Amino acid sequence: xxxxxxxxxxxxDQPLLSVQGLTKRYGARIGCADVSFDLFPGEVLGIVGESxxxxxxxxxxxxxxxxxxxxxxxxxxxxxxxxxxxxxxxDRRRMARTDWAFVHQNPRDGLRMGVxxxxxxxxxxxxxxxxxxxxxxxxxxxxxxxxxxxxxxxDDRPRAFSGGMQQRLQIARNLVxxxxxxxxxxxxxxxxxxxQARLLDLLRGLVRDMGLSAIIVTHDLAVVxxxxxxxxxxxxxxxxxxxxxxxxLDDPQHAYTQLLVSSVLQV
Amino acid sequence: MTDQAYNFAYLDEQTKRMIRRAILKGIAVPGYQxxxxxxxxxxxxxxxxxxxxxxxxxxxxxxxxxxIDQGADDTTNAVSIRKFFQRTAGVAVTEATAEASIIQxxxxxxxxxxxxxxxxxxxxxxxxxLRFLEPRETETRKMHELEEYGLMHVKLYEDIARHGTIATxxxxxxxxxxxxxxDPSPIPKFDNxxxxxxxxxxxxxxxxxxxxxxxxxxTHVVSLDFDDHPFVPSKAPHDCDLCAASDSYLDEVITDxxxxxxxxxxxTDFCRTRREAGHLGPLGVPMQETV
Numbered sequence: 001x002x003x004x005x006x007x008x009x010x011x012x013d014q015p016l017l018s019v020q021g022l023t024k025r026y027g028a029r030i031g032c033a034d035v036s037f038d039l040f041p042g043e044v045l046g047i048v049g050e051s052x053x054x055x056x057x058x059x060x061x062x063x064x065x066x067x068x069x070x071x072x073x074x075x076x077x078x079x080x081x082x083x084x085x086x087x088x089x090x091d092r093r094r095m096a097r098t099d100w101a102f103v104h105q106n107p108r109d110g111l112r113m114g115v116x117x118x119x120x121x122x123x124x125x126x127x128x129x130x131x132x133x134x135x136x137x138x139x140x141x142x143x144x145x146x147x148x149x150x151x152x153x154x155d156d157r158p159r160a161f162s163g164g165m166q167q168r169l170q171i172a173r174n175l176v177x178x179x180x181x182x183x184x185x186x187x188x189x190x191x192x193x194x195x196q197a198r199l200l201d202l203l204r205g206l207v208r209d210m211g212l213s214a215i216i217v218t219h220d221l222a223v224v225x226x227x228x229x230x231x232x233x234x235x236x237x238x239x240x241x242x243x244x245x246x247x248x249l250d251d252p253q254h255a256y257t258q259l260l261v262s263s264v265l266q267v
Numbered sequence: 268m269t270d271q272a273y274n275f276a277y278l279d280e281q282t283k284r285m286i287r288r289a290i291l292k293g294i295a296v297p298g299y300q301x302x303x304x305x306x307x308x309x310x311x312x313x314x315x316x317x318x319x320x321x322x323x324x325x326x327x328x329x330x331x332x333x334x335i336d337q338g339a340d341d342t343t344n345a346v347s348i349r350k351f352f353q354r355t356a357g358v359a360v361t362e363a364t365a366e367a368s369i370i371q372x373x374x375x376x377x378x379x380x381x382x383x384x385x386x387x388x389x390x391x392x393x394x395x396x397l398r399f400l401e402p403r404e405t406e407t408r409k410m411h412e413l414e415e416y417g418l419m420h421v422k423l424y425e426d427i428a429r430h431g432t433i434a435t436x437x438x439x440x441x442x443x444x445x446x447x448x449x450d451p452s453p454i455p456k457f458d459n460x461x462x463x464x465x466x467x468x469x470x471x472x473x474x475x476x477x478x479x480x481x482x483x484x485x486t487h488v489v490s491l492d493f494d495d496h497p498f499v500p501s502k503a504p505h506d507c508d509l510c511a512a513s514d515s516y517l518d519e520v521i522t523d524x525x526x527x528x529x530x531x532x533x534x535t536d537f538c539r540t541r542r543e544a545g546h547l548g549p550l551g552v553p554m555q556e557t558v
Contacts, residue, residue, distance in 0.1 A: 112421070115425055116429075119421050122424055123417060126417040131493055133427055133493040133494075137428075
């Protein structure tokens with residue numbers, strides 16, 4: 001879509017996120033090395049690879065949870081492109097509350113387990129200055145509905161929810177402030193397949209409706225097949241192959257990608 | 268053991284100097300929690316070790332000290348701390364709020380309006396207002412630094428969601444001069460309006476947590492709330508049964524096991540002053556010249 005737009009001044013021609021030479025070492029070991037890519041508005045990028053391939057390290061560096069050793073992460077903010085690695089921590093954290101969202105693999109890491117569902121969804125609103133209880137509550141009910149949680153569960157704590165509901169609540173809590181970029185770390189990990197399928201359906205709908213850009217880390221190829229426009233395959237901290245999702249999955253070039261694709265069990 | 272073995276006001280001069288530096292820093296940055304090297308005091312944590320250290324650092328031989336516990340001058344905590352400073356500092360003590368130059372308090376602000384030159388020292392059990400929402404100290408410090416106070420409203424949101432109103436009745440969070448969110452120590456929220464624009468210096472000492480914070484005179488302090496659920500200072504819907512005061516904070520006292528109860532001013536000095544002036548509640552008796 002963006003490629004057909006020849007108007008060079010349009011915002012969509014600028015990458016939302018531009019990563020150059022991102023490297024993170026753990027002492028002598030490599031977390032991830034020399035990762036570069038551009039993410040355009042509305043695009044969903046999948047990062048796949050086996051355990052220990054550096055996917056989560058990469059995501060943490062991108063989301064500002066961990067400082068990378070080298071490289072830059074340029075994000076297209078409302079005030080123009082800025083390097084999130086060197087920006088002040090206050091600005092980075094403000095961005096993490098507004099323009100960004102982070103969905104953890106384990107909803108317990110992303111939710112406040114002692115706070116009701118409504119409070120969880122409302123937290124980001126209150127963090128950016130919402131001070132009207134009625135409005136916050138209305139918005140929370142609206143978002144619970146969008147992630148298929150009944151409105152009468154609004155005052156229940158997340159520990160009264162099933163795993164799938166917790167994960168949906170975490171997604172609602174993250175998307176309520178209308179972020180432009182969502183980081184997801186194994187969003188469907190630890191869920192049974194039927195719940196996974198519904199969650200993926202939901203995510204796909206939300207991403208398309210809101211025009212979100214997303215970076216999804218997973219080891220589940222089915223997830224990227226459904227959600228991702230483009231795919232990056234990582235092994236031992238390096239990106240070994242990247243391209244359009246269908247292209248990479250249907251015609252894998254690198255030996256490791258071939259192994260990965262052929263390892264999926266066919267039912 | 269002889270009383271002469273102690274330095275004036277128990278603490279040695281270097282310790283008092285260290286505490287005074289923390290106090291000055293606290294006054295310079297209202298509402299900011301200043302770490303200090305809290306000493307072991309001859310009383311258990313939770314009995315006001317922080318307040319006692321702040322009082323000791325502020326005391327001069329000319330001072331007049333008043334100590335209250337939940338508004339009362341005659342409760343165990345107040346009596347023992349008052350005795351402690353009588354023995355170790357030899358300062359004059361009083362129960363009259365207006366006569367005191369330093370007032371150490373636990374969980375109340377006196378009803379009488381404080382004046383310039385007075386110092387109010389609070390005993391603080393937990394100085395961190397975000398503690399029960401975010402247990403990591405590194406994270407709460409960062410939140411103060413970056414003014415990320417949305418979480419404080421999550422607590423108030425939860426109150427309304429569960430109880431229909433903001434049910435927090437004490438240790439009600441306040442924002443100081445539009446910057447730091449502060450725990451005013453467990454005073455009833457009835458006292459919160461008195462924090463703001465007070466003529467006295469207000470010092471807060473937390474001994475176990477090793478923090479001192481302060482409100483200089485005439486500091487603007489706002490209790491947090493929602494636009495559609497504004498802050499309401501609350502008290503028992505009663506008049507004092509002894510002095511008939513309608514505007515003071517009341518304690519409920521159970522008088523028998525037949526359901527009998529009475530409401531009396533929690534500020535004993537305030538109540539006595541009113542009774543001496545001739546105000547009499549339904550259960551009060553005229554003051555006798557007993558003391």
